[in-house]
Amino acid sequence: MIDVATNLARARQRIAAAAVRSGRDPSDVRLVAVSKTHPIEAIREAYEAGQRDFGENYAQELNDKAAALADLADLRWHFIGHLQRNKARMVVPHAAMVETVDSVRLAEELDHQARRLGRALGCLVQVNVGGEEQKSGCTPGEAGEIAGAVESLEWLKLAGLMTIPPFDLDPEETRKHFRALAALRERLGGVTRFAHLSMGMSQDFEAAIEEGATLVRVGTAVFGDRV
Numbered sequence: 193m194i195d196v197a198t199n200l201a202r203a204r205q206r207i208a209a210a211a212v213r214s215g216r217d218p219s220d221v222r223l224v225a226v227s228k229t230h231p232i233e234a235i236r237e238a239y240e241a242g243q244r245d246f247g248e249n250y251a252q253e254l255n256d257k258a259a260a261l262a263d264l265a266d267l268r269w270h271f272i273g274h275l276q277r278n279k280a281r282m283v284v285p286h287a288a289m290v291e292t293v294d295s296v297r298l299a300e301e302l303d304h305q306a307r308r309l310g311r312a313l314g315c316l317v318q319v320n321v322g323g324e325e326q327k328s329g330c331t332p333g334e335a336g337e338i339a340g341a342v343e344s345l346e347w348l349k350l351a352g353l354m355t356i357p358p359f360d361l362d363p364e365e366t367r368k369h370f371r372a373l374a375a376l377r378e379r380l381g382g383v384t385r386f387a388h389l390s391m392g393m394s395q396d397f398e399a400a401i402e403e404g405a406t407l408v409r410v411g412t413a414v415f416g417d418r419v
């Protein structure tokens with residue numbers, strides 16, 4: 193049996209310890225509990241243990257779960273999967289933040305959908321800092337242009353940068369990517385322009401916090417293995 197409340201408490205402890213170790217305030221790091229493929233009951237369990245930010249990867253799954261959990265008014269959904277423009281309409285009514293904006297056209301479509309609802313939407317620019325073969329994330333060279341486009345839009349709000357490093361069992365390998373994202377933020381305007389750095393998952397969130405993460409996306413360490 194997975195005990196979500198216990199897992200959450202452990203993850204929060206590890207987050208706080210990593211923050212303190214790197215001279216940061218633990219309250220500057222927010223845990224996003226990645227609930228993709230996990231059932232509604234597990235999300236309720238986490239909510240009851242005080243968790244408010246949840247991450248989902250698929251538009252339809254987010255839509256279904258948001259409907260089933262509509263009674264939890266202060267729950268915040270982060271969309272963290274690759275988003276096709278034709279699915280934006282399904283995501284925007286539910287998401288507090290879309291973390292995976294990797295093109296100007298996607299930004300424009302999200303802004304359009306947010307305008308229709310009359311509700312502002314936060315977003316992160318997803319950057320593929322490693323430059324490896326990956327289907328999502330813009331190049332570091334494109335990030336400034338996409339951020340500028342977001343800033344010119346009325347309903348989409350620029351909140352930071354996000355990255356998903358290539359899988360590596362060694363957190364010291366992924367640390368290089370975290371460091372590269374933090375350096376890119378400095379080059380493009382720093383923390384005043386990009387409040388958040390979303391980086392780090394179950395394997396490596398402590399290294400990410402040491403490199404400046406403000407949002408860590410943790411699935412397995414909270415909910416157990418995905419089925």
Ligand SMILES: *Cc1c(COP(=O)(O)O)cnc(C)c1O
Pocket residue numbers: 226228249272273356392393394395409410411412413
């Ligand atoms: C699934 C997923 C996570 C969580 O991964 P874990 O290894 O289970 O913590 C984080 N970020 C993204 C973008 C994901 O797709």
